[in-house]
Amino acid sequence: MGCRLLPAESFVPGVSRQDYAKRGDGRLFTGLKAELDLLNGGKKNNSRDALIAEAAIANGYILLTADCDLHSAAKKHGGKVTLFTRPQNESDNAIDI
Numbered sequence: 543m544g545c546r547l548l549p550a551e552s553f554v555p556g557v558s559r560q561d562y563a564k565r566g567d568g569r570l571f572t573g574l575k576a577e578l579d580l581l582n583g584g585k586k587n588n589s590r591d592a593l594i595a596e597a598a599i600a601n602g603y604i605l606l607t608a609d610c611d612l613h614s615a616a617k618k619h620g621g622k623v624t625l626f627t628r629p630q631n632e633s634d635n636a637i638d639i
Contacts, residue, residue, distance in 0.1 A: 550564065
């Protein structure tokens, strides 16, 4: 399995890398960002989270996140999303030797 850097699907001034962002129509990004702002009161990193979700959705990838709001927003906009949660009990991580 190879890894590669994906360009952002939309360009957001002050957030996106100028040399690594597409100039898409921004509709999906705008919808994701608005949903995140509604869910969490406009957290500072919502633009970055929306760009990450947009890239996953546009490229058909599964988004793995521990952020419940990002999970909800991406899923609402057609994304395949898995919510990462910590085990309830530290012993769940124990290794028998």
